[in-house]
Each structure stands twice: as C-alpha cells, then as structure tokens.
Amino acid sequence: xxxxxxxxxxxxAEIVSKNYYFIDxxxxxxxxRQNRVKVTLITRPRRFGKTLNLSMLNYFFNIENAEExxxxxxxxxxxxxxxxxxxGTRPVIFLTLKDVKExxxxxxxxxxASNLARLYNNFAFLLQSDKLTALHRSEFLSIYEKKMSDTxxxxxxxxxxxxxxxxxxxxxxxxxxxxxxPIISAWHNRFYDExxxxxxxxxxxxxxxxxxxxxxVLTGITRVSKESIFSGLNNLDVCGVTSDSYAACFGFTPxxxxxLMQDCGYAVKLSELQQWYDGYKFGNAELYNPWSVINFxxxxxxxxxxxxNVSENAILRDIxxxxxxxxxxxxxxxxxxxxxxxxxxENIIYSDxxxxxxxxxxxxxxxxxxxxxxxxxxxxxxxxxxxxIPNQEIQQAxxxxxxxxxxPKQGETLLWHMLEAMINxxxxxxxxxxxxxxxxxxxxxxxxxPESFYHGLLLGFSVLxxxxxxxxSNRESGYGRFDIALFPRNNANAGVILxxxxxxxxxEMAELAQTAVRQIKEKGxxxxxxxxxxxxxxxxxxxxxxKKVHIERE
Numbered sequence: 001x002x003x004x005x006x007x008x009x010x011x012x013a014e015i016v017s018k019n020y021y022f023i024d025x026x027x028x029x030x031x032x033r034q035n036r037v038k039v040t041l042i043t044r045p046r047r048f049g050k051t052l053n054l055s056m057l058n059y060f061f062n063i064e065n066a067e068e069x070x071x072x073x074x075x076x077x078x079x080x081x082x083x084x085x086x087x088g089t090r091p092v093i094f095l096t097l098k099d100v101k102e103x104x105x106x107x108x109x110x111x112x113a114s115n116l117a118r119l120y121n122n123f124a125f126l127l128q129s130d131k132l133t134a135l136h137r138s139e140f141l142s143i144y145e146k147k148m149s150d151t152x153x154x155x156x157x158x159x160x161x162x163x164x165x166x167x168x169x170x171x172x173x174x175x176x177x178x179x180x181x182p183i184i185s186a187w188h189n190r191f192y193d194e195x196x197x198x199x200x201x202x203x204x205x206x207x208x209x210x211x212x213x214x215x216x217v218l219t220g221i222t223r224v225s226k227e228s229i230f231s232g233l234n235n236l237d238v239c240g241v242t243s244d245s246y247a248a249c250f251g252f253t254p255x256x257x258x259x260l261m262q263d264c265g266y267a268v269k270l271s272e273l274q275q276w277y278d279g280y281k282f283g284n285a286e287l288y289n290p291w292s293v294i295n296f297x298x299x300x301x302x303x304x305x306x307x308x309n310v311s312e313n314a315i316l317r318d319i320x321x322x323x324x325x326x327x328x329x330x331x332x333x334x335x336x337x338x339x340x341x342x343x344x345x346e347n348i349i350y351s352d353x354x355x356x357x358x359x360x361x362x363x364x365x366x367x368x369x370x371x372x373x374x375x376x377x378x379x380x381x382x383x384x385x386x387x388x389i390p391n392q393e394i395q396q397a398x399x400x401x402x403x404x405x406x407x408p409k410q411g412e413t414l415l416w417h418m419l420e421a422m423i424n425x426x427x428x429x430x431x432x433x434x435x436x437x438x439x440x441x442x443x444x445x446x447x448x449x450p451e452s453f454y455h456g457l458l459l460g461f462s463v464l465x466x467x468x469x470x471x472x473s474n475r476e477s478g479y480g481r482f483d484i485a486l487f488p489r490n491n492a493n494a495g496v497i498l499x500x501x502x503x504x505x506x507x508e509m510a511e512l513a514q515t516a517v518r519q520i521k522e523k524g525x526x527x528x529x530x531x532x533x534x535x536x537x538x539x540x541x542x543x544x545x546x547k548k549v550h551i552e553r554e
Contacts, residue, residue, distance in 0.1 A: 002264075005298040010051040012059050016072050021263070021294070023256050026078035028053055028249040029060055035084050035245070038235035039207050039216045041179075043223055043346075044282070045241075045368025047291035047307055048250045050219035054094065054175045055390070057217060060091040061173050090214055091164040091172040093157065095119050098178035105191040108182055109153070109198075113146055120144045123160065131166045139163075154198065157206035161213050170342060171214035174206060180220035183229075187350045200229050208233050222366045223347040240346045241365060242372055242385070246282035251280060251287030260293065269301050276303050277306040279390030281371050291367075292393060303344045307368075308397040327357070329473070334370075334389050335466055338402025343385040344375060361387060369394055399464065419465055423486070423494055425538045427553035438547045451502045454544045458484055458498060468493065476523020485525070487532060493537040495529040509543040509550040517552050 006020040015022050032040065044050055060078070066088025073079050073087070077275045095115065103107040126132060127140060139159050142148045148156070157174060166170045186195035207216055207230075223238050224232075230236055239245040252260070257278070261267050277292040297305035330340045342361035348374045352359035364370040365387060374386040391393050418433035455473075462471045462484060469486040477485070486496040499516035503509045520526065520539045529537050539554040 005294040007294060007298055010055060011057040012052060013069070013072055015052070016076075021260070023252060023254050023260070023290075024076050025049065025249050026052060026060075026073065026076045028054065028246060029057065029078045030081050030083050031246055031249070032057070033086065034238065037214075037215065037237040038250075039233060040229075040237045040239065041218045041220065041223060041243065042239045042246060042250070042368055043219060043220055045280075045366070047289070048287075048368075049290055051098065051177050052121065053249065054096075054177050054217065054219060057092045057173070057175055058092050060087055061090045063088055063090055064092075065171065067223070085124055090170055092175060093119065093164070093172055094175045094177075094178035095157070097181050100182040100183075101185045101187050103185075105186070105194040108186065108191070108195060109150075112182065113148060116143050116148070117146050120156075120160065123164065126163050126167055127379075129167050132163055136166070150198070154201040155205050157202070158210055158212075158550065161206065161210055161363045165212040171212055173214050174216040176216070178220055179203070179218045180222055180224055183350075184221070187353075192350065196224075196229060196417050199224075200231070201374035203229060203232070204233070207236075207347065222363070223346055224348060224350070238346060241282050242344065242346065242375065244285075247283035247285035248287070250282065252290050252293055254278070254286055254288070257288045257293055260297065264297050266297065266301050269271070272303065277307075279372070279394075280368065280369055287345065289391075303392075304392045305396045307361060307393060331398070332466055332471060333386075335395065337369045337388075339373065339386050339388045341384050341386055344372075344385040350455055360499045382396065410510065415461070415464070419461065422540070423465070423468075423496055423538070425494065425536075427538075427540065429552050430540070431549060431551035434549050434551070438544075440550055451500065454500050454502065454542075455483060458500070458542075462486065469496075475528070477529075478527040480519075480523035482520070482525040485529065487529060488534060491533045491535070494538055495526070495532075495534040497529070497537065497539045499524050499525070499541050499550060501541070503543045503545040503550075506545055506548060509545055509548065510552070513541040513550045513552040516543065517554050521554065 003019055003021040006015045006022070006084060009015055009020060014020070042050070059072055062069060073084075079085065095113070097115065099243075100108060100111045100115070102111055115400055120140060124144065127137060127144075127169065132140070136159075138157075139152065140163065142152045143156050147497055161172050161174065163172075183192070183195055183199060186192045207213065223240065237245070254274075255501065257273065258270060261270050261273065266406070271290070273293065273296065277289045277296065279288065280287040280289060289307050292306045296303065333340060340361065342358045345362055348358070348363055348366065349359055353363060353415040361370065365372060365385070368390070370387040372385045373388050376386075377382050377383050379408040389398065414436065418430060418437065421427075421429035421433065457474060459471070465471065465486060468490075469488055472482075472485050474481050475485065482497055483500045484498040497520050498542055499520050501516050503512050517539055518541075520541065526537045526539065541552040543550045
C-alpha cells in the first residue's frame with residue numbers, strides 16, 4: 001500500500017485529496033442530522049479525531065465552494081444517504097481553541113483575540129455588503145482590526161452569526177474545536193476564575209437563545225460543570241465517553257484497525273497492537289487510539305508510547321502531588337491490572353480535583369487514562385463505574401509520570417539505583433541518593449505535614465517496585481503497625497521494612513533514625529515477612545527534616 005499515514009494532518013480535504021490513508025467516518029454526519037439537536041458537545045481524549053471530524057463537517061455543510069467540496073465525499077458512506085441534500089447549504093463558523101494554552105489571563109485574552117481576528121478575516125467580504133448596517137461594520141472592524149473590548153470579544157460569535165444570516169439568508173452552523181483547552185490551561189496556571197467568567201459569556205451569547213444559529217457542535221475533553229459555563233442552555237446534548245451517541249465516530253473500531261493492518265501488510269502484529277493501543281470504551285463501542293495506531297504503522301510496527309509523548313499528563317501529576325495511603329493502594333491496584341470504583345459524573349468540577357477522589361477519577365476517565373469497564377446503578381440516577389487502565393501504552397504513562405514527578409532533575413536512572421540500593425541492603429547509597437532527590441524535588445511547603453508527606457513520597461517511589469514486590473502500608477505486624485513494607489513476590493529476594501520519623505531539628509535526626517530501627521525490632525514488624533518465608537529482611541529507620549534525610553539500617 002502506497003498511502004501515507006496522516007500524522008499531524010487534521011484537515012479533511014488535505015487527507016482525502018492527497019493520498020493519505022483515510023478511515024471513513026462520514027456516518028458521523030448522518031447521525032448528527034438524525035439527532036437534530038441544537039447544540040451538541042462531544043467529549044473525547046486528545047488525539048481521537050475531534051478536529052478532523054469538525055473539519056469534515058465544515059467541508060460538508062459550508063456554502064462556500066460547495067460544488068468543489070462535494071467531490072471530497074465521492075465514494076464515502078455519506079454520499080449514498082439523504083444527508084447529501086444538505087451538503088453545501090449553510091454558512092459555517094469554524095473556530096478552534098486547541099492552541100490557547102497560555103500562562104496568564106492577559107496572554108490568553110490576546111490569543112483568543114488573534115483567533116477571532118483570523119476567523120473574521122475569512123468573512124472580510126461582509127464589509128462590502130449592503131445588507132449590513134453601519135453598526136454591524138463597526139462591530140466587525142473591532143474584531144478584525146484587534147481593537148476589541150472584552151464585551152466585543154464575548155459577543156463576537158453571536159454577532160458574526162447575525163451578519164452571516166443577513167448576508168446569506170440562511171442560519172449559520174457554529175463549530176468550536178477543543179472549547180475547554182483555555183479552561184484547562186487556566187486551571188493549571190491559576191487564573192481559572194477570570195477565564196471562566198469570560199467563557200461563560202462567550203458561549204452563552206453564541207449558543208443560548210441565538211435566533212440566528214442553525215445548530216452548533218463543540219468538542220473538548222471535559223464538560224465543565226459547577227461553574228455553569230453552559231447555564232441555561234437547555235438544548236445542550238452532552239455526548240461523553242460513557243454515551244452511546246457517536247461512540248464509534250472517534251477512534252478506530254477493531255474492524256477498522258484490522259483492515260488498516262491488513263492493508264499495510266502488518267496483520268501478524270494485530271494481537272500485539274491490541275495490547276498496546278486498544279482498550280478504550282466509548283459507550284458500548286470498543287476503540288483503538290487512532291494517533292498511536294497510525295504512528296505505529298508509520299514507524300514499521302515499533303511499539304512505543306506515541307500518544308503519551310504528545311499528550312499533557314498534568315492530571316497525573318495531581319495524583320502524585322496529593323498521594324495518600326488510599327490513593328496509593330488504588331494506584332497500585334491499577335498498575336497491577338486491577339480496578340477501582342468511583343461515582344459516575346460526566347461533569348468535571350475543577351475545584352474538586354485536589355480534594356475529591358471521584359472528581360479526580362472522572363478526570364482520568366475523560367482524559368483517556370482510565371476506561372469504564374462496567375457501570376451499575378446503586379440508587380436512582382446514581383451510578384458506580386468500574387475503571388481500569390486501558391492498555392500497555394497508558395500503563396507506561398503512569399510509570400513515567402511517577403518518575404517525572406519524583407525525580408524531574410535527577411532522572412530515572414538515579415531513582416532505580418536508589419531502589420536497587422534499598423532492596424540490596426546498601427543503606428549508605430540509599431541515603432545518599434534519597435538526599436539528592438529530596439534536595440532537588442522537595443519544597444519546604446511540601447513538608448507542612450511532614451509525616452504524611454514523607455510517607456506519601458516513599459509510597460510513590462515504591463509503586464515502581466510493584467512488579468517484584470507487594471507494597472504494604474500501615475499494616476499490623478507483630479505488636480504494632482509498620483509504616484511501609486515490601487513483601488517479595490519471590491522469597492529469594494530480600495524483604496524491606498521502612499519506619500519513618502519526622503525530626504524537629506538536624507541534631508535529632510540520627511537518634512530518631514536509630515529509634516525507628518529499634519521500634520521495628522521491638523514491635524516485631526518483621527513477623528509477617530518471616531511467616532511468608534522471607535529469610536533476609538532489611539530494616540531501615542529513616543528520619544527527615546526539611547530536605548534532609550538520615551538512614552540507619554539494622
């Protein structure tokens with residue numbers, strides 16, 4: 001097969017006219033028109049074809065270049081449906097916000113203003129029309145020339161809808177790609193409130209009670225909820241990752257992936273492809289990650305984490321920044337192929353991500369780091385969802401992000417050396433490397449609650465040993481509860497017990513570490529390991545003070 005893989009190409013016309021490999025998703029058009037909803041919001045993870053599908057809608061419905069665009073759909077599914085009667089019949093406003101990822105609200109405003117100016121430039125012919133009033137021209141020029149006020153920006157889409165209706169006599173379609181990218185960036189960069197206030201007015205003016213709007217389709221990763229960004233929008237149809245609507249329109253179905261592999265001569269790799277890039281579930285449809293699949297084919301079947309190398313993993317950092325014993329156990333369960341349960345809520349409340357366990361897991365579901373394998377109703381309109389890691393690629397994303405969070409400056413190799421020293425009983429090297437890690441990664445603000453912070457930090461490190469060890473925390477053994485213990489899966493390996501202490505000064509660190517070692521012995525913390533048949537057990541007393549650590553080993 002001589003077709004190229006469309007890596008980084010999201011323009012529908014370019015893909016179908018320049019010999020790129022294309023999987024026909026034009027059934028999306030038919031489903032959209034059958035539903036006849038005023039405003040549709042479709043949420044999917046990054047790189048699952050959202051931009052391409054909106055580009056396809058633009059070329060299909062756009063009244064400009066209608067005859068030329070019609071040729072793009074020759075031989076595709078939609079050509080043989082009644083939908084072709086609507087081809088080329090509407091003005092289309094297509095706005096993308098996927099690149100609005102700024103570090104401040106001022107920069108975000110400027111970026112949105114530039115995007116709006118480019119959008120208006122596509123309709124510069126309106127300035128010559130006698131169907132527009134002087135007020136319309138003034139409103140147009142304020143955006144076109146980037147002389148807009150905040151109010152001008154907020155009303156930009158609504159005003160453009162009115163002007164296009166006056167010019168064509170037809171209500172326009174509004175397509176907004178990655179509507180929530182500025183909001184996600186605002187959350188991570190701490191200007192969330194300013195962004196939400198603007199976005200609420202921006203979307204409401206265009207989508208709520210707009211008499212000049214035919215219909216609108218928005219895509220994004222999440223549905224922003226509590227902040228009421230879509231308040232009063234009663235005609236909004238939200239199609240999230242658990243909805244059956246348009247389920248197979250984003251991502252590759254198993255049959256589509258199989259056909260692609262056969263067309264490219266790689267059918268023998270299909271089972272491995274499934275382990276790495278399959279496993280997503282939207283509604284009742286099983287899906288492959290399309291970005292990873294086409295990169296895999298392009299790179300001659302080399303298995304790599306293609307998606308996570310282009311996707312932002314900030315949400316995973318939220319886990320490791322607030323890890324506690326419960327989250328650690330859930331994370332360990334996921335990494336070992338297990339599952340967790342959470343209350344299903346399609347609405348994301350950003351302010352709850354740091355404190356609400358269910359909100360965090362819902363974010364991981366929407367962003368593609370978890371999949372829903374089962375949903376059950378526990379009482380009317382309240383559902384529990386069972387979640388798992390989708391595939392090998394996402395498994396690596398968790399492991400890599402643990403390393404990035406814990407040792408961003410020192411690198412992965414050093415951390416592995418530290419863990420190797422720990423399980424081999426080399427307390428001196430263990431202390432030396434842990435000291436380096438603490439010096440480079442820990443802020444004094446992190447140690448406001450020192451005992452729990454250091455406990456969580458070492459639990460996070462220990463996750464990486466879950467292939468060789470069962471990691472247990474705060475478990476009864478002997479006459480008390482140890483802090484952390486590593487139980488070898490193979491008794492030929494040594495067991496490890498870690499007892500942690502937070503010192504109030506540098507001077508008491510050595511004494512506290514020795515006290516911790518005595519505590520391990522006197523309270524019989526090694527009892528459970530000995531019952532398992534482990535003959536070599538390393539007992540570490542570890543004391544911390546700020547960024548400093550002292551380790552004693554029996």
